[in-house]
Amino acid sequence: MKNCYINGIGNVSIQSVDFDVFESEIAEIQILNKAQQPSYKDLIAPAMSRRMAKGVKMGIYAANKALFNAKMVDPQAVIVGTGLGCIEDSEKFLEAIIDNDEQFLTPTAFIQSTHNTVAAQIALHLQCKAYNFTYVNGSNSFESALFDAFMQLKHFNKENILIGGVDEIAPYTFSMYEMIGKVKQSGEEVNFKNPQTKGIALAEGATFFALSNHKTNNSYAEVLDVMLFNAFKDNEATEINTFLAKNNLSVSDLDVVFFGVNADVHQQEFYNRMKAIFNEIPQAYYQHISGSYDTASAFGLKVAAEIIQKQQYPKVVQYNNIEPTKIEKILMINQFNNTDFSFVLLSKC
C-alpha cells in the first residue's frame, strides 16, 4: 500500500509572517486575533486582490507556499476544509439585502460567499482541472480534507495532492459568538492550561500541505492514519486504544500527543480526561499560538510535522512537564463542543 507524506507546508497565521515555532517570539493571544497578512502582490494582481476575500487570499498564498516548499507543480487534487468559508462576504451580501431591502445588489459578495470559493480560486490560480473538494464540518473540516487525500493517495491513482484548512473572521459573526459565549467576554483571561471561563479566543488563518506518496528530502512526516467522527461509540480510552491498535501501536508507543485545547473551561473537561489517559506521555498544544478557529488544527499539524522533521521539541508547545526521549510517533486529538472529533497519527519518515 502506498504512503502519505507531508512534503510541503505553507501558512498564514496570527503570528508574524516568517514565524518559526523553534525560534520566534510568540505574540500573546487576545480574545480576537486577526491574521498577519503577508504581501500578496507577487502572487495576485492588485486589482484582483482588492476584490478577493481574505480567506481566498490567505488560501492562495498558503497553497503556493506549500507547493513551492515541496517543489510540487502538478497536484492531482485540491481539497480544502473550512468551517464557515468566506464568511465576511456572506455577511456583506446579507447586510446589503437587509439594508437595501433586496435592491441595488451586486453579485461579487454572493459569488465569494459560497463555501467552495477558496478551493475554486486555487484551481483557477493553478489552472488545475483535477479533483476538487471542499469540506465544511466544523472543527474537523480540515481532517475531512486530510482523510480524503489520505484515501486518494492510498487507493486511487494519485501521487500529489494539495490540501488545506482556512477560516476568516467576520465582524458580526464575532459579535454573535460573544452573545452566546462561544468566544470569551472582553477582559476575560485566556488560559490554556487552567481555563476558568467559557469561550474561545477566536482567530483566523490558512495552513496548506503538499501531500505525496513519494518520500523526498523535504518530507516532514508520514500521515499514518486519520479518523473523524461525531461521537464516541464506546468508552473514550477504548476507542483510542482500538485506533492505535489498528496501527500496531499502544498509548505507550506515542512520543508526543497534541491536544486541541482551546481555553474553554467546559471543553477542558474532555481534555482533562485525555490528560489522564496520556498522563505518562509528553503532551503538547498549539492554539495558544494559532488562536482558535474551525481549522486551527491544520496549524497544529504544521507544528507537529515540523517537530518530527527537526527532531526538536520546543518549550513553547509543552503542555505537561514530560519531555520526549525520541520523536517518532505523534497523535493529534481535536474536537469542538464535544463533537466533530478527530485523531491524526503521524510518524517520522
Added chain:
Amino acid sequence: MQKKVAITGMGIISSIGLSVEENFQSLISKKSGISDLENIQTRHASEIKVGEIKITNQELQHLLNLPEENTFTRTGLLGTYAAKKAVESAGISDINELRTGLISSTSVAGMDFTEKHYKKYEEHPEYQKYIQSHDAGDSSNKIANYLGLKGFVTTISTACSSAANAIMLGASMIENGYLDRVIVGGTDALSKFTINGFKTLMILSDTYNTPFDNNRKGLNLGEAAAYLVLESDEVIKKSNKKVLAYVAGYGNANDAFHQTASSENGEGAYLAMKQAFEKASILPDQIDYINVHGTATPNNDLSEGRAISRIFSKVPKFSSTKAYTGHTLAAAAAIEAVYSVLALQNNIIFPNLNFKTPMEELNIVPETEVVQTEINHVLSNSFGFGGNCSTLIFSKS
C-alpha cells in the same frame, strides 16, 4: 479487491413529493412542483417561480416528533426527514451495528434562519439559540444525532455539485473498506439569500424553467433533501438485502475557467464524465439515459450540451428533471440520484418538461414524454459554482 457499492435505501422530500413513490408518480404524470413562493418574505416573490415544498417548519418538526426546544433550521429539518426515510427504506434497525457513516452536503446551511434574525439577536435573545445552527456541519450533526448514528460524519459543500461528491466519497469509502454502510446525500432550503444571489447574477427565470430549450431564460430555485443508503457487497451477502441499484462510477474535475460560469466547451464536465466511464469500466454507448444537470441557464445548458456532444459519438436519451423540482442546489445531485435509480428500476425515462425549441448551437433534443425502454446504466451530471463538475453512473442491480 475493491468492494461493489450497492444502494439499499432512498429517502426524498421535494416539491414533487414527500416520498420516493410520490416523486415517481409526479415524474411519470408530468406534474411539476414549480409554483409561486409562499413561505419566504421577499420583494421578488412576484417575479420568480420556485420549487417550494408546501410544508411549514412547524409541520416538519411535528412529522419528526422533535421537542419544542429544538434548534433545527429548515435545511436540517428537510435533511433529517429524508435521511430518516432512507434509513427506514433500507430496513436498518440498529444504525451502529455496522461501521456506518453519514456524508451530507449543503450550500445554504442555516442561512434560512440567519437571514431572518440577522442583527436582531441582541434585542431577541430567544433567537440566539439558532446562531450555532448557521454552520453547514450543524445540519449533518443534527441528522446523525436524530438517527442515533455514532461514527464518521462529514459535510461537503461544492455548490450545486455537493451531493454528487457526497455520494462519490461514500462510494470510495465503501470500496476501500473504510465503512460498511454510509448514508449519503444533501439538503438545501430556499432562502432569501440565494434568491437574491441568483437574482444579481441574472440567471433566475421569471417563469417556468425550460431546460435545453433555445429560449431558456434561467433557472427556478428549489428546495429538497435526499439521501441514499450505500452498503458493501459483503454486507449485502450476509443480509440478503434487496439491492435497488449500484453506484458503478464517478468522476470529479474542475473546469478552472471562471468562478460562476462554465467554459464554452464544457471541459470540466467532459473530464468528469470521462473519469466516470473509466471508473465504471463501461463505454459511453452503454449509457441508456442521462439525467443532465440542465439548470436551464443559457450558460449551463450550452456548456453541458457541448461536453455531452463531445464525449458521446451518439448522444443517448436525456432529460433534465429541473423543470419539475427547480434547482435544489446542494441537494440536486441527491434527488437526481433517486430519479436515476427510479429510471433503472422501472425502465423509464422521465420527460424534460417545458421544452419547445431545440438549441441553435446543438443538434441534441431532450425527451419530452415518458419513455419506456430497457435501462441498464444511467449517467447523472451535476455542476457547481467554482468550476466543480461531478458525474455519477448508476447501474441496474
